[in-house]
Amino acid sequence: MSTMSTPAGWSQTAMFTASEVEAQTGVPATTLRQWERRYGFPHPERNASGYRLYSPQDVAAIQRMQAHLNAGVPASRAAALTCAELAPDAAPPPDERLGRTPAEWSAGLTQALLASDMDGAAALLGQIHAQLPVEDVLTAVLSPTLVEIGQRWERGEITVAHEHQASAFVRARLSHLMELAGVQEGFGPLAVAACAPGESHELGLMMLTLALRRRGVRVAYLGANVPLGDLAVFARLRRARAVLLALNGEWALAATRAHLHDLDGLGAPLFLGGALLNARPELAAELGGLYAGPDAPRAAQIIAAQLHRAPEEPQGDA
Structure with missing residues (x-):
């Protein structure tokens, strides 16, 4: 039995209305238009009636942007990361090319936090959110990261200042996610x-x-x-x-x-x-x-x- 292949150029084919994209991603149409004006993406086409139509590639960009924002990355930085990750001539991001396991994500996040690289930690967490469901991020990445940092402090390998800075970073990200998930x-x-x-x-x-x-x-x-x-x-x-x-x-x-x-x-x-x-x-x-x-x-x-x-x-x- 033969299988149907995806047509060439399918990812760039304009096929989704703004309301359909909002249903898929949770990002309001007004926000999509703001991103288009401010950051140059997504790149919808216009149909004969003047309505925007978005491609699967547009949807992927929107989902990546939202993942970075959910991880606490500032909007301008999140947009720059999204554009770099989805540039057609860019090599696949190293983390995706290697197909990292949750344990490897956790190790990378631990390294960034202990190096006081908060921007790098935020960007990495954005990539993690784009790859894993939220609850896997909690149990398989954030929890092991906090345990590892706590154990390093107990062994005297890092100072309490390192531990506090890492905990403050995770607390801020969790607070942001809690607000996003708040029920009316x-x-x-x-x-x-x-x-x-x-x-x-x-x-x-x-x-x-x-x-x-x-x-x-x-x-x-x-x-x-x-x-x-x-x-x-x-x-x-x-x-x-x-x-x-x-x-x-x-x-x-x-x-x-x-x-x-x-x-x-x-x-x-x-x-x-x-x-x-x-x-x-x-x-x-x-x-x-x-x-x-x-x-x-x-x-x-x-x-x-x-x-x-x-x-x-x-x-x-x-």
């Missing part, structure tokens, strides 16, 4: 996410927040070191359907146990996760909650499935 108020069940008292390591919880928002769950993200009494008051006022609590080390356990009674009568399931729970999953039951799961995508899948299945019953007033 009034749609989807609400979960409240916080780090336990004394817990300042919040990047894993940010990843979980992002993964949940991508599954249609609204998440009120409270951040690091949240007293359990305040967490309970907030969750009741917002009528949260679930509470997510992150503990990454023993340093957060004593204060959590001491104030666990503040969560009594919450009327919503308590999901616990983080490095400490991954090492000791039995702690979840000891603390009166449910183990969320070993990583952000799987935890999000478990939590979202329960929330979307549970009946929408309002809780009592605070």
Whole structure:
């Protein structure tokens, strides 16, 4: 049986309307026109009625531009990278030519971050987003990068300044992605996410927040070191359907146990996760909650499935 080959020049054939491109990429037609004026791409043709028609190559350029922007690359820099990557006479980018594995992407990102090459790290992350789904970026690239940097700091190979700069970079990118994935108020069940008292390591919880928002769950993200009494008051006022609590080390356990009674009568399931729970999953039951799961995508899948299945019953007033 013969197979049908792609016609020569197919990638340059104008075939998609602006609305079809918007449906494929999520980029509004107004933004496409702005990019066309400011950066010289995409390159739509006009049909007999004067409407823009975009080629598959245009769509590829738009997707690359969006991936760079999602990674936090400034728009002008993202446009320059996109044009360079898609130039017809340019060699394939080294990372694509080598077909990098997630581990190799992570190693490259680690190297850029420890060299304080933030522009290079941002550009590399843009390429990674163009190659991998968001949740693979979280679990197979960003998480191993953070673990490697933390281990190098523990071994005394880098300073705490290096570790803080790398963490700040990842935090900023996750914050940007969380905003992009934010679900509008009034749609989807609400979960409240916080780090336990004394817990300042919040990047894993940010990843979980992002993964949940991508599954249609609204998440009120409270951040690091949240007293359990305040967490309970907030969750009741917002009528949260679930509470997510992150503990990454023993340093957060004593204060959590001491104030666990503040969560009594919450009327919503308590999901616990983080490095400490991954090492000791039995702690979840000891603390009166449910183990969320070993990583952000799987935890999000478990939590979202329960929330979307549970009946929408309002809780009592605070």
